[in-house]
Amino acid sequence: MWNVDTPETLYFSAENTRYTTENGSFYDLDAIVRCVEEAETIALDTETTGLNKVKCVPLYWSLAFDEVRMTMHADILPLFDNAFRDPNKNWLFANAKFDVHMLSNVGIHLAGKWSDVQVMHALLYEDRPHRLKYIAEHILGWTWADFETQFGKIGKKQSAEDVIRKAENEDFDLLKEYAANDAWGTLLVYRELKRQLEGSFTHSLFSDKPPYINTLWDFFREVERPFTKVLWKMERRGIKVNRKTLEDAEPAAAAEIKQVEKDFVKLVGRPINIRSTPQLCEYFITDQKLEPLKMTGGGKSGDRKPSIDTNFLEHYKDRHQGALLVTRHRELSKLHGTYIVGLSSLMDGADRIHTSFNQDVARTGRLSSSEPNIQNIPRPENDKWNLRGAFITEPGWKVMAADYAQLEMRLLAAAAMEQPMIDIFLRGWDIHCGNAALMFNTPYEDIIGAKKLSKMVDDPDILEQFEAISPGVSERMEVSVAEYIKDCVFYRSAAKNIGFGLNYGMGSAKLANSLKCSREDAQDKINVYKETYPAVSRFFEEAVNEGRNYGYAFTVMGRRRNIPMILSNRRDERALGERLAVNTAIQGSAADVTRMAQINIDHMNWNRTHDVHMLLQVHDELVFEGPEDAVNELKSEVEVLMAHPFSVNLACPMEAEAGIGGSWGEAK
């Protein structure tokens, strides 16, 4: 039995304007409308024709507030217009953006606050599922059958609308109860989660954490709750895709793929599916006797097979023609399947795609994006069809893309208070060259010069060119210029790989692999980095210690992540916990920074004042569209707002640069 009170479910529609309760008293709809107008905190859920954000509409909806739970037909939504327009309401949802899309599709907009219990739950219990049914069971010890179990599967045979129509005829009471449960559960869960959030004091490894965040409730109120609305606006607007680019690329890509498949079958001498890793394994390992480099996970059955991945194919590309063909095929079919075909199927009638920005998925506090995932569109250098160029805007308008420069590295420097590294940023240096210069006691200009000249070491006047960039270099060199350039390039590469890798807890084996040097050499370079940046080393240790003491990793704004495995008896689990302690502090803080920038930018109301709209977030990048003049006018303002996300400045400055063009690709 349920261990929560569930008051009787009221029901209203255009035809049913009076509800008589089991004990004979009754409620009139116009009185209920006034109650809703007076209530401050109201849970709302919709039962809809389907899951499509821009097409589907509510059939039924339910509300819960105070001790009232009720289900209504969608036909009386307009009666509640005063409540919907009230800016002081606090609307509660489970998956808020979806319900607001559904209401928006019938012309209703909610002016008040939108509190999403899934997002609240994710702040406290980021490693658990956040669907309402799970939350209710976890938080209240109460749950009810999910929609499909209750009413039947939604699929090709029957749409969500079909299923609801069927339930209407066959068991209307069940439908009413189900809908009311969703709103009632949302309300009860909200009350308890709010209490828990208020009792969760939080913490930050940054000594200059914004002072107005002391509990997770503060974080929710100041950051997550307003952010839901920002994301909704981005989803709602969508981004325009050039249909023709995709239509032209599709047959071209398909033809190239076919050709590679043919070539491969010819090479192998028998029918073989180039997409099948088991078949490739049989061919390369069993037939061709290539030595495996590493094994796969093995899965449920536990039979580990040699891995035929990029690393393997790269390793054998000069010795075996098949490796090249498979690599080529993988590149082409990835572009074709995931991006060309995948994106085409998700355009709306106006050729716009509306991704979902998921606020309760990534355990670090980052966003994720799905249907489509716009956060993994290929970079132009890996994409002959230039799909980023297919994200366009209207004639006379421009796309503006603004990127943070080395956001995570700057946050590391700020959190660690690593002054020499902060100085590199303050001077506007290339961070990897600067790190290399400090690590290897080499003038910054030498590293810069070597990077510029590495492709032309055979030029006869290479020394003069080097001297022009870095005066005095000829005297400093103790080896030939070609060797010195090679050394400097290696220094930068080592510094860059360590700079990125150490955030993830990369070990010497992996570093040796990417630097193509010995493990001892790699370990030596890591040691040099840690000696060069003692404050960063201390920060890593401190993050791990705090993880052990609190059981959590914390971001700059005080978001936290549970890392119980840091106290595990198993060495590998413990090591994972230690890596997460460091990485979450940095990656999660970067997520905080971008979020705050988005909230602050949204607050400027450029939608109304300039017709400029935020469209996408790709972790450290924001994409906008608007009339050309307006976008030009706001370019530097975007950069300033992104660089100053908090009311206090961190120890290391942040920097963002915006570009403008006819497409996302051009705006970079």
Place this chain on the structure above:
DNA sequence: TGTCCCGGCGCG
């Protein structure tokens, strides 16, 4: 025919 898991790989 549908569902799930897995290997593999795109992005930051």
Place this chain on the structure above:
DNA sequence: AAAGCGCGCCGGGACA
């Protein structure tokens, strides 16, 4: 011996 963080999507293959 191993120990690179965070995501979502695709196609193959096993299974129902």
